[in-house]
Amino acid sequence: MSAKLIKGTDIREEILEEVTKEVAELKEKTGKVPGLVTILVGENPASVSYVTLKIKTAHRVGFTEIQDNQSPDISEEDLLALIDKYNNDDTINGILVQLPLPKHIDDKKILNAIDPDKDVDGFHPVNVGRLMIGGDEVKFAPCTPAGIQEMIVRAGVETSGAEVVVVGRSNIVGKPIANMMVQKGPGANSTVTIVHTRTKDLAAHCKRADILIVAAGVPGLVKPEWIKPGACVIDVGVNRVGTKISEKTGKEVAVLRGDVDFDAAKEIAGSITPVPGGVGPMTITMLMVNTLKSFKFANGLM
Amino acid sequence: MSAKLIKGTDIREEILEEVTKEVAELKEKTGKVPGLVTILVGENPASVSYVTLKIKTAHRVGFTEIQDNQSPDISEEDLLALIDKYNNDDTINGILVQLPLPKHIDDKKILNAIDPDKDVDGFHPVNVGRLMIGGDEVKFAPCTPAGIQEMIVRAGVETSGAEVVVVGRSNIVGKPIANMMVQKGPGANSTVTIVHTRTKDLAAHCKRADILIVAAGVPGLVKPEWIKPGACVIDVGVNRVGTKISEKTGKEVAVLRGDVDFDAAKEIAGSITPVPGGVGPMTITMLMVNTLKSFKFANGLM
Numbered sequence: 001m002s003a004k005l006i007k008g009t010d011i012r013e014e015i016l017e018e019v020t021k022e023v024a025e026l027k028e029k030t031g032k033v034p035g036l037v038t039i040l041v042g043e044n045p046a047s048v049s050y051v052t053l054k055i056k057t058a059h060r061v062g063f064t065e066i067q068d069n070q071s072p073d074i075s076e077e078d079l080l081a082l083i084d085k086y087n088n089d090d091t092i093n094g095i096l097v098q099l100p101l102p103k104h105i106d107d108k109k110i111l112n113a114i115d116p117d118k119d120v121d122g123f124h125p126v127n128v129g130r131l132m133i134g135g136d137e138v139k140f141a142p143c144t145p146a147g148i149q150e151m152i153v154r155a156g157v158e159t160s161g162a163e164v165v166v167v168g169r170s171n172i173v174g175k176p177i178a179n180m181m182v183q184k185g186p187g188a189n190s191t192v193t194i195v196h197t198r199t200k201d202l203a204a205h206c207k208r209a210d211i212l213i214v215a216a217g218v219p220g221l222v223k224p225e226w227i228k229p230g231a232c233v234i235d236v237g238v239n240r241v242g243t244k245i246s247e248k249t250g251k252e253v254a255v256l257r258g259d260v261d262f263d264a265a266k267e268i269a270g271s272i273t274p275v276p277g278g279v280g281p282m283t284i285t286m287l288m289v290n291t292l293k294s295f296k297f298a299n300g301l302m
Numbered sequence: 303m304s305a306k307l308i309k310g311t312d313i314r315e316e317i318l319e320e321v322t323k324e325v326a327e328l329k330e331k332t333g334k335v336p337g338l339v340t341i342l343v344g345e346n347p348a349s350v351s352y353v354t355l356k357i358k359t360a361h362r363v364g365f366t367e368i369q370d371n372q373s374p375d376i377s378e379e380d381l382l383a384l385i386d387k388y389n390n391d392d393t394i395n396g397i398l399v400q401l402p403l404p405k406h407i408d409d410k411k412i413l414n415a416i417d418p419d420k421d422v423d424g425f426h427p428v429n430v431g432r433l434m435i436g437g438d439e440v441k442f443a444p445c446t447p448a449g450i451q452e453m454i455v456r457a458g459v460e461t462s463g464a465e466v467v468v469v470g471r472s473n474i475v476g477k478p479i480a481n482m483m484v485q486k487g488p489g490a491n492s493t494v495t496i497v498h499t500r501t502k503d504l505a506a507h508c509k510r511a512d513i514l515i516v517a518a519g520v521p522g523l524v525k526p527e528w529i530k531p532g533a534c535v536i537d538v539g540v541n542r543v544g545t546k547i548s549e550k551t552g553k554e555v556a557v558l559r560g561d562v563d564f565d566a567a568k569e570i571a572g573s574i575t576p577v578p579g580g581v582g583p584m585t586i587t588m589l590m591v592n593t594l595k596s597f598k599f600a601n602g603l604m
Contacts, residue, residue, distance in 0.1 A: 125435060129427030132434050132481065133473055137427070161500045169484055171435055179434065179481070182471055182496050191507070193495040194484050198463045205493070 003269040006155045006234075008147070008281040015150070015285050016061055019292055023062040026295070034295035035064040036094040036120070036287075037086050041079065041105070042072035047098045054096065057284050063291060064091060076105045080113050087115040093298055094120035094291035117297065120290035122146075123172075131176060134183040139297065140290045145177035147282025148213060148234050153187045155271050157211060157232040160189040165209035167222070167259070169196045173215035173236050181211075202226070214259040224264035233272040235260040236279050305571040308457045308536075310449070310583040317452070317587050318363055321594055325364040328597070336597035337366040338396040338422070338589075339388050343381065343407070344374035349400045356398065359586050365593060366393060378407045382415050389417040395600055396422035396593035419599065422592035424448075425474075433478060436485040441599065442592045447479035449584025450515060450536050455489045457573050459513060459534040462491040467511035469524070469561070471498045475517035475538050483513075504528070516561040526566035535574040537562040538581045 027033050036058045038051045051067060058065035070079065079101075086092045095118045101107050111119075116126035122142035130137045141149070152159060164181045168174035174194060181190040195205045206212055206226035214222050215236035227233060237259030246253045258275030266272050273279055296302035329335050338360045340353045353369060360367040372381070381403075388394045397420045403409050413421075418428035424444035432439045443451070454461060466483045470476035476496060483492040497507045508514055508528035516524050517538035529535060539561030548555045560577030568574050575581055598604035 125428045125431030125439070127431065128434050129429065129431030132430050132477055133427065134477075161502050163502075169486075175434055175436075175481070175484070178484075179477070182477070182480075182498070184471075189500045191495065191497050191501040193493065195493050196484070198491045199493040200463050200465075 003233075003266040004155065004271040005266075006151050006232075006271050006273045006278065008151065008273065008278045011151055011154055012281040012285045014154070015289065016057070019061045019288050022292060026301070027062070030299060030301075032091075032295075032299070033062055033064055034094070034291050035066070035089075035092045036096070036291045037066040037068055037092050038096045038098060039068045039070065039079075039082065039086075040098045041070045041074055041101055044100065047100070051096075051098050054284055054287060057288060058291070061288050061292075063288070066092075072102050074105075076109065079105060079110060083110065083113045087113075087118060090298070092118065093294040094118055094287070096121060096287070118294060120287055120294055122176075122290065128171075128176070132179045134179075135185070140293065141180060141286075142172060142176050143283045143286040143290065144173050144236065144279065145180055146286040146289070147279060148173075148177050148236065149180055149187050150286065151234065151273065151279070151282060152211060152232060155232065157271060159187055159211065162190045162210040163208050164190040164192045164211045164213065165205050166192065166194045166213045166215070167196070167202070167206065168215035168217070168236075169194050170215060177213055177215075216259045218259055219257040220259070220261045222260040222265065224261055224268050227265055227268045229268055230270035231268075233260055233265055233269040234279060235262070235273050235275050238275060238280060305535075305568040306457065306573040307568075308453050308534075308573050308575045308580065310453065310575065310580045310587075313453055313456055314583040314587045316456070317591065318359070321363045321590050324594060328603070329364070332601060332603075334393075334597075334601070335364055335366055336396070336593050337368070337391075337394045338398070338593045339368040339370055339394050340398045340400060341370045341372065341381075341384065341388075342400045343372045343376055343403055346402065349402070353398075353400050356586055356589060359590060360593070363590050363594075365590070368394075374404050376407075378411065381407060381412055385412065385415045389415075389420060392600070394420065395596040396420055396589070398423060398589070420596060422589055422596055424478075424592065430473075430478070434481045436481075437487070442595065443482060443588075444474060444478050445585045445588040445592065446475050446538065446581065447482055448588040448591070449581060450475075450479050450538065451482055451489050452588065453536065453575065453581070453584060454513060454534060457534065459573065461489055461513065464492045464512040465510050466492040466494045466513045466515065467507050468494065468496045468515045468517070469498070469504070469508065470517035470519070470538075471496055472517060475515075479515055479517075518561045520561055521559040522561070522563045524562040524567065526563055526570050529567055529570045531570050532572035533570075535562055535567055535571040536581060537564070537575050537577050540577060540582060 040051045116124045122140040166178045178194045182192040203226045211232045213234045219239040235258035240254040241257045242255040342353045357369045418426045424442040468480045480496045484494040505528045513534045515536045521541040537560035542556040543559045544557040
């Protein structure tokens, strides 16, 4: 194996320690800590496990955390009132509404009701706009793209003038990371191409990339011969391709595979993220970073 | 000369005729017409001439138009109150604040005070966000990029799967047109690359482009050998490179030159916009299209 492994699990620990330290310092200085609320409607098992992990992480770094679980029967009106309550609560810096919501509730209406200055997920149109405008305008980058940029920077990969190719044009990964990497400033200043299902020669584009970011949702899409020797490869794909019995727990667990043919790619790339343990752990980590940022904005410390 | 000329002056006439016709039909149907207000603070000569042209065009297509000129001494508070008045005026569908504003007024604060649903310039963060999210979310695309897309489509150039290279990463042209061309849907679905001052090999990127959109502000930056034979070349540059005596009026006028070496490029490109008379006339044209759209949204006709 020639490529350096960019381990999200390690970078997560680094960042969470930094956040914990800063929260402790801010508590000493201001007497306050950041507050995060998660709103979960119903009991979808995947949602429950996500929310639990978010709350556990918030607790670990020293935030005040509220897990606000609501009945699946809650009306849209009541859910809007709940969001309004947290919008007006000074002790809350981040509001997360766990998706999916029940069918009688309009997702978009709910998400757009969150105060953009507490939208630590970064999906409110105002925050999407700020992200594209760039510079001082940016408040919260969405968590997965923010995690990708952080991994590239912490891996010591030069981004200025680098050829970045983003595979996939989703609103949660492809488009935001492309907009982030093209901006002026550190960790960016790249020449950026977005390729997608309509692109004629995917392989040729990937082959040009100094930094290849793959968020296509197609297991093993990127072949080793598509990778430029020495490139930094960020694999955002988490595809369930089967099940296996866990050696640790003896239980059946999903077999996960990325969008990149990892075993072959690692012999060509200069650095590469594994799946699992790559980009995955960064999302909740950056949620903590965003919530801390929100606290600092709200208290005039940023 | 081999390239087809894409004349903004001709496309402007086509579109303004379409708008005029639709406004007349809507007037018959609803008894109402779209309303546009321009707010001009002070008497900067360039601003006066822009505003005059906008108002003249609005009048031509049958809109109600208000030219609201304010003293350069107006306070920020009073200007905000004025915008609020128009935000709450149902007969107004588009609000334009002509820049630059006097130094004692915060541009950003003023522009962000415009109701996003009347922001026909498309620069409010909410509209920038909607543009990047794409699909049904989009309300107003900013006028120059919207004009560029319209020219490409009306010139009959295939965009789906096309290699689009955008030179320049400004918030008024480069970044929005890149975001527009990569979206799913007609007139888009392109593979998009943004290149800029930090890009290592500008020439090689331009040479790959089926559609080359140049908004760099550097006269003659793009050389003929950078152009792929048959490509569609959109030159957004309007650079004053000297003055001359107008044959028509006998007065001294600016000599304008685009970012593309036009005389040589037109022998290689498949289609190309001239400077002047190319992209320039499209901006005010698309302002009319956006104001009409805003009227239709406000009246439940879209």
